[in-house]
Amino acid sequence: MKKVGILGGTFDPLHIGHFIMADQSLFYGGLDEIWFMPAHIPPHKLGRKITPVHHRIEMVKRAIENEPQFRLCTIELERDGPSYTLDTVKELNSRYPNISFSFIIGGDMIEYLPNWYRIEELLSLIQFIGLVRPGYSLDNLTSKEKQIIKHVKMIPMPQLEISSTLIRQWVKEGRPLRHVVPNPVEQYIKENHLYED
Template identity: 45%
Template sequence: MKHKKIGILGGTFNPIHIGHLVIAEQALAQLQLDKVYFMPDFIPPHIDAKTAIAAKDRVNMINLAIENNDQFGIEMNEIERGGKSYSYDTMINLKKAHPMNEYYFIIGGDMVSYLPKWYRIKDLLSLVTFVGVDRQGNSHMSKYPVKWIKVPTIAISSTFIRDSIKSNKNIIYLVPDKVLTYIKEHHLYE
């Protein structure tokens, strides 16, 4: 089996947007990864409860967003497992299935300060290299090792997109065209 450098970009992707795609592309290029997998969570383990549309719709939108890039893929481990999505459990499963892969877990720079609160963080560090997306105002201080990548600042969030749809505002150029069509056809976030 060939050793591969694999990026994992986890999230709720509710919905996936241009910012997610830019982060994945920059990680791919800057870290010379073989592939980046978008990994939607089933239920985020965050303390602040997040509500998301059905996993089926989030997965469909990810597939539409990445269909023209063969260096992007989707990792369904957390969706298929169900329940709360803990990164440690997921990475144990992925390492068992693909022991030769070297995993790079891509997180927003703002999440780095939360690493001490992650489930089984010390064990998780033996399974992945954390990659922090460097944004203005993020501290690089962490007691855990983090590789930092520079990404153009694109202040788009899934919350902003959902709120825009609820307010009947246009979201063109914030999401890929096929994702926009999917959202409209399925009357999502209205």
């Protein structure tokens, strides 16, 4: 059975941190492929201005076109309203019964996981992979949170202080994006004047 890791995100824009997460998950998670899944309206980002979805899809497409183990998955964009992971996982399992899926989350989301929509049901449907940064500790969790976190396969993630928020700020400041986003993404941002205002 093929093992696929789902890396969801706004990808506004996709950057090298996402690629490192994908590579770490492939190696330590024993996965065959990573599917990059842009979110339509992430529940935790309601009210924030998000770049139109066609731009975010195109940036992902261009970034991964020469990466044979990376694919674009637009399943969350087929629904209206907020994207709940539970609905997405049910749809993935229904469409691809011969694939074993894992859902990849960054260290900043691990602590928040107990607050996810219907998390107990979600944990029964999919394996979670959590990328833990050096020095990151889960010692201060409640016993309920620890029960949920023990279902997450923890893998190491190098420390990297790069975020989509920071990259958008750099564009406003006119700073170069060389080495923080894939070259095709940097070119697309310039061509389409994204994040300039």
